[in-house]
Amino acid sequence: MKCQWQTGLLSPEPCGTLAMGSCGTCGQAICMAHTSMGQGGIACPQCASSQDGYQQNEETELAGARSGYFQQYGKPGYFTKNDESSLNNKKPKKDDDFET
């Protein structure tokens, strides 16, 4: 089985290398590079970033950032607010702190 962890922020792609185990929380297959060991056992970077007792590394940091963007802006391609008027090239409102 191959690692199912999606790498990247802007253009996520599955890692694709040989999986060595599976995440104890979400169950997805993960390779050695994407395995985090902690109090709750083996975890994928996403689960390790959201749970206590796991050492943080670059992978968990990226996973945490990605989930933060999803929460703030919605899942890519699935924005609920379809605001067509923001594509109208209008300048933002004038503000005292804002001169262009």
Next chain:
Amino acid sequence: MELAQLSPIAQSAAKAKAITGEWDYPGFDQLLKELIAYDKSMDARVSRRKKWMIISIILTVVAFVAMIILLDGADYTVIALAVVGGAVANLVWSIMLWRKSTNLALPEVALESVHQLARMLRQDLDPKAKIITAIDLSGPTGKKKKLGKPQQWIYFDPWCTMRFALRDGYIAVVRQIDTFTETTRTKSNSRGKTKSKTKWKKQCRVTARIIPPAPVIWGSPPQVDRVWERVKVVAKRDLSVAVLDRWWAYKQPTNAPTKSPEAKEIIGMLFRLCAMRPVEAK
């Protein structure tokens, strides 16, 4: 860390205060790490030399007072003049050293921001393509006086342009332009005493662009903050390019603000633009 301890590429970048060229990710990361380490050591040196300059000022004042006291007794004239001369020479030397080290320092916030941006995007980059950068770390140069009262000077600093080729064929371009406004208000009271007050304002404009590899029909626009952001699709040659502009404003009295938009906010802009890609590209 001394300049000589850096790699040749980092040395030339630190001397020119510019990071221009095409880089693979490991090379770019290494260069930024070296420049950040160099800048930290330069900051420590600037603060040491500033302390020494302050001590030199105090010593010079003490030497002058001592000279006045010693000059009462004519026997000590030569000694008094020698002490004051030494103190003044020390002061001039310490000011020169301090100014030299401040000129060598790099903008730490900008370097950290660029480093963090590249680090967070590293997995999205096309391994065969290069990161193209035109980063000018020399600070604002152009000075434009604005007429009228209060007196205002405006400085422009288009310091950063970076181009990342993503692994799905799209190209992400980030450009940052900083505008500094220095406002000086001068007041005079009835006795003719004049007071002036300076305030600084920094406006950062970041433009994020996503260029598709082939003509595409973009999806729904992302959520934007109507006051500080604007999103548009512009035609460039045969392609339509998705553009998101965002402004930040920082204020500070006396000195120019050093704050700058964080990398995670700039990536948030790219993240939202990437959400406009057609479904097959995601």
